Amino acid sequence: MLGRNNNTKKRPPPPFLPPSIIVGDDSIAGRTRRQKRAIASKWDIQTPIIIEIINWLDQESLMNLSLVSRQLHSTIANEPGNKNKIVPVFEVSGSSTRRIFQMLRNNFLNEEIKNKLQYYPRMRLNNVHMYDEIYDHEVEQMARDVRMDWITSLNIYSSSSPSSRIAATILPSLSRILPSLRELDISKSGVVNIFGISNNCPLLEKVTADNLVDICFTLDGSDMRFCNNVKEIYMDHSSFNHRGNILKDKISDSNNHHDIFMFHYCCKALERVSIRNMKFRIFWGDDNDDDDEDFTQNLLIKFVRNAPPTLHWFRSDLTPDNITMLRMERPGIELLN
Structure with a gap:
């Protein structure tokens, strides 16, 4: 048996060789590029x-x-x-309605300015409450041959309610020169009448009119009867006009008059509707009509049952029990309250 040779010397460890170091700009640049690539890689992951x-x-x-x-x-x-x-916004401000329409006309007739304005598909009308009154024949004359067909979105803003005359004329007057309008937002307009826009803006797709309690939209949608492309309606906390007890009874009767229901004049393409906390008036300017809960629920139930197949989202004051019932009948509609 061989024994261990205690006299055997251990081999010395190999000399320590430090890693090679490349000194110069290339080393710094290499680290910088790697850091940039790492940051870019993380950003690419987060981009979606x-x-x-x-x-x-x-x-x-x-x-x-x-x-x-x-x-x-x-x-x-x-x-x-x-x-x-x-989206670039074309903002219009002033205190004289005539001067504003004259300015719009002059800009349209000036080819250089007109070409620049075509990069602004959104129009915002500010401080409507400061505008003065204007008559239809004046608007017709100033709007003659003026068609800003590149503007597809209109927002009307006012810090307080304008006079009834301005409320009744400003939107119909503007609609004459905006034939390609697709989106309308009058939620912060104070009081603006939507009636009359239907004839001039048949391409309208989206209407937002929240928190308008001093103006009545027609429950049957007749004020938008020629807007066959309306896809979205948002009218939370706003007032509606059912134009007397005869229409009121028909529009809420689920067993009869199936062709008469809420928004039936403008519902062909509806996809999304929100009408929470509805208020009712019998006629324009009348005091609130204190309808009972049954009328509201019957009105909403009839709408869901007769709504077009395009509707897939509806937010309203439907009770939880009625939502459960209607989900069985119209499973393709997301019902919220």
């Missing part, structure tokens, strides 16, 4: 999530977000996957 968030934002929130960083601004403006872009 960011785009999903962006798609839920309105225009004001979108503009605020674009100011947070250059990267977010670039994503909003240039990312191919982002469909929710910032």
Whole structure:
């Protein structure tokens, strides 16, 4: 048996060789490029999530977000996957209705200004309560041959309610020169009459008119009867006119008059409707008509049952029991309250 040779010396460890170091700009540049690639890689992973968030934002929130960083601004403006872009706004302000219409006419007739304005598909009309009165024949003369058909969205804003005359004329007057209008928002307009826009803006697709209690929209949708492309209606906390007890009975009768129901004049393409906390008036300007809960529920039930197959989202004051019942009858509609 061989024994261990205690005299055997251990081999010395190999000399320590430090890692090679490349000194110079190439080393720094290499690390910088790697860091940039790492950051870009992380951002690419997050981009789909960011785009999903962006798609839920309105225009004001979108503009605020674009100011947070250059990267977010670039994503909003240039990312191919982002469909929710910032839309330039053509803002109109003043105190004289005549001067505003004259200004719009002059801008339209000036080819250079007209070409520049075509980059602004949204119009915002500010401080409507400050406008003076104007008569139909004056508007007709100033709006003659003026068609701003590149404007597809109109927002009317007022910090207080305008006079009844301005309320009755401003929107019908504007609609004469905006034949391609697709979106209308009068929620912050104080009081603006939607009647008359139907003839001039047949392409209208979206109407937002929340918190308007001093104006009555027709329950049957007759004030938008020629707008066959309306897809979205948002009229929460607003007033509706059922034009007397005869129509009131018919429009809420689920067993009869199946062709008469809420918005039946403009429902052919409806996809989304929100009408929470509805108020009712018999005629324009009358005091609130204190309808009982049965009328409201019957009105809403009849609408859901007769709504077109295009409707897939409806938010209203339906009771939980009625929502449960209607979900069985119309499973394709998301019912909320």
